[in-house]
Amino acid sequence: MHHFLVGYFVLSLGTLISLVHSKTDSPDVTALNVMFKSLNTPSQLSGWRESGGDPCGDSWEGIKCSGSSVTEVNLPDYGLSGQLGYQLSSLTSVITFDLSKNNLNGDIPYQLPPNAVHVDLSENNFNGNVPYSISQMTSLQDINLSHNQLKGQLSDMFAKVQKLESFDVSFNQLSGKLPSSFANLTSLNTLHLQNNQFTGTLNVLADLPLNDLNVENNKFTGWIPNELKDIDNLRTGGNSWSTGPAPPPPPGVHHRHPNGEEEQSHGGQKSSVVNAAIIALSCLGALLVVALLIAVFSRRRSPPPSSYFLDEERISGRKGFTPLQSQELFTESYVGILKDPKDFKSIDSGVAIDIKSLQKSPSMGLKHSVSGRVSFSENEFANRLKGRRSTSVHVIPYSLADLQNATGNFASSRLLGEGTIGRVYKAKYPDGKVLAVKKIDSSLFQGERLEGFSEIVTNISKLHHPNIAELVGYCSEQGHNMLVYDYFRNGSLHEFLHVSDDFSKPLTWNTRVRIALGAARAVEYLHDICSPPIVHKNIKSSNILLDLELNPHLSDYGMANFYQRTSQNLGMGYNAPECTSPSAYTLKSDVYSFGVVMLELLTGRMPLDCKRPKSEQCLVKWASPQLHDIDALTRMVDPALRGLYPLKALPPFADIIALCVQSDPKLRPPMSEVVQALVRLVQQSSINMRDDLSTSRRTEDSDY
Incomplete structure (x- = not known):
């Protein structure tokens, strides 16, 4: 009896201990499993595993928990290499995320732990962009991405990150102007931007509570705002600051002069004079003549219609802008993407600017042409493009002779494909560099000004996203008008799914889900991050290119103007029912087209296939009635997968498709919800997003 009681007590104690030390939450375990494999399974991380395990209960190296949730990942200076994996968004309880002073490379993951407060990825070898997911990290207080090789521009993503106190991106290769949403960082006290290639002014920082600002060794211009000169720790050397007195601000804008007094600009003074004149006229008729003389004099001093300065009265709803330089065609404050260059006409034409639309989208750019009849010869194109674009644009002008040599004079053997608006050729250079050249159909420029192409180049070049x-x-x-892109050796998703050859193997299920998620994030970027939103209009598998690791890259974006001019049918089989012409496309029609791409990934079938029985020729019509039938789903799956897929993943994948391809556009979800649904699918299925690429990869391109 005694032994029985002792045994019962031990058993009960063990049960109690197991309840206290509950196993780590499954999403956290999966995220760390993926991370471990992406870091090349380093032996110095004791306790870590590629699958399963209990990070909290087994005290994995660098991991701290609260209950069953991982709250800290602290692995600085561990000699780690590789990447961080694809599922950091699952670490929803992580407060501190520190992997500084390692040898990590590639892109910083698109999504970091969403509720992190402290993030430190400094002193690594990351070489992509600053991730857009920062825009949703509302708890973030400090982030350090310094001493990497990050490039591109800082997106306008700081509107909601109002708790941010310290931001450090020093010693990278970042460029462009400071985003206007920096003005929302009302808690920011430390900002380190030194040793980059930032341009423009520091005006957006003027009202921030900074006490430590370092902008040394950049390409900033203009004047250092007086508000910043009081900062205790201010370092500004190595820039191209202007000398002499600063110009007055726009009318009605308060400005602190060097003597510390705040005065109102001349526009306010003029208004006061006018009011005083009206009062004086009501009291003393003799002043009428004087007032008329003042009015005539003022009118003579007003700028002529052909002035290079914007009509400031029309944009009084905007906070602070910089007048145009004589050679420029865009305002210095341009950071948005024009939906259509025709949306904004020159001020000379007398067309009023829509102030409400400017206030709704403060990042929208304003076009101001020198004259309504501006034209210039083609050999001036590069100079005009350089003058009209913002300094954040980094595109290289190629000569026609250069591209002719690199493409074998656009030989048919170099033809990569033919799309709605032109052909794409492969350009090869002696140093091994390979590019893809999209040669736009010249007929699309008939009756169009040459400036239209430069506007499209300017707008497209401002888009930056890993996908x-x-x-x-x-x-x-x-x-000849051509756009030049990087060449993707693995071709397009269409080729992988539908073109049978001896050089490729079928895409695995995991890779298909990864492609779907990456492509969805690209469309989400166009729809939700760009301001104003960009409708792609031509989403299809042939416009999803795959890099060496089979990561998707969406192409043919920003071509809305060209699509408006073509009579060709865009994306046969991908068009939403409401799209009878290119002008009928909307964000929701893009969602429909994306759903068709997901159907291709699921079934391996083409959107339209005349070789199949009539009832199966249209993929959407054939598949839609079967998307909620598990037995039918298993019969629909691409035979090339040979049954190698998780059965439980089929219904949620099919549910996403069914939502996207609904005939009523109002019922289709926004792309942000599609991304979230795919992320949940990845989490629930415990899919390893960095699966063995050898199971689905093309062999070396012999024509590289």
């Missing part, structure tokens, strides 16, 4: 094929150059000579 889009970014523009690297352009050419406009002798009637």
Whole structure:
């Protein structure tokens, strides 16, 4: 009896201990499993595993928990290499995330732990962009990304990060102007931007509570705001600051002069004079003549219609802008993407600017042409493009002769594909560099000003995201207009799914989900991050390019103007029912097209296939009635997968498709919800997003 009681007590104690030390939450375990494999399974991380395990209960190296949730990942200076994995968004309880002073490379993951307060990824070898997910990290107080190789511009993503106290991106290769949403960082006291290539002014920082500001060794211009000169720790050397007195601000804007007094600009003074004149006229008729003389004099001093300065009265709703330089065609404050260059006409034409739309989208750019009849020869194209674009644009002008040599004079053997608006050729250079050149159909420029192409180049070049094929150059000579992109050796998703050859293996299920998620994030970026939103209009598998690791890169974005001019049918089989012409496309029609791409990933079938029985020729019509039938789903899955997929992942994947391809556009979800649904699918299925690429990868391109 005694032994029985002792045994019962021990058993009960063990049960109690197991309840106190509950196993780590499953999403946290999966995220750390993926991270461990992405870090090349380092032996110095004791306790870590590629699958399963109990990080909290087994005290994994560098991991701290609260209950069953991981709250800290502290691994600075551990000699780690590789990357951080694809599932950091699952670490929803992580407060501190520190992997500084390692040898991590590639892009910083698109999503960091969403509720993190302290993030330190400094002193690594990251070489992508600053991740957009920072825009949703509302608890973030300090983030250090210094001493990496980050590039591109800082997106306008700081509106909601109002708890941020310290931001350090020093010693990188970042460029462009400071985003206007910096003005929302009302808690920011430390800002380190030194040793980058930032341009523009510091005006957006003027009202922040900074006490430590370092902007040394950049390309800033203009004047250092007087509000910043009181900062205790201010370092500004190594820039191109202007000398002499600063120009007055726009009318009605308060400005603190060097003597410390705050005065109102001349616009306010003029208003006061006018009011005084009216009062005087009501009291003393003799002053009428004087008032008329003042009015005539003022009118003579007003700028002529052809002035290079914007009509400041029309944009009084905007906070602070910089007048145009004589050679420029865009305002210095341009940071947005024009939906259509025709939306904003020159001030000379007398068309009023829509102030409400400017206030709704403060990042919108304003176009101001020198004259309504401006034209210039083609050999001036590069100079005009350089003058009209913001300094955040980094595209290389290529000569026609250069591209002719690199493409074998656009030989048919170099043809990569033919799309709605032109052909794409492979350009090869002696140093091994390979590019893709999109040669736009010259007929699309009939009756169009040459400036239209430069506007499109300017707008496209401002788009930066890990899952889009970014523009690297352009050419406009002798009637030829071309866009130059990086070449993706693995071709397009269409080729992988539908073109049978001896060089590729079928895409695994995990890779298909990863492609779907990456492509969805690219479309989400166009729809939700860009201001104003960009409708792609031509989403299809042939416009999703795959890099060496089979990561997707969306191409053919920003071509809305060209699509408006073509009579060709965009994306046969991808069009939403309401899209009878290019002008009918909307954000929701993009969602429909994306759903068709997901159907291709699921079934391996083409959107339209005349070789199949009539009832199966249209993929959406054939598949839609079966998307909620598990037995039918298993029969629909691409035979190339040979049954190698998690059965439980089929219904949620099919549910996302069913929502996207609904005939009523109002019922289709926004792309942000599609991304969230795919992320949940990844988490629930415990999919390893960095699966063995050898199971689905093309062999070496012999024509590289």
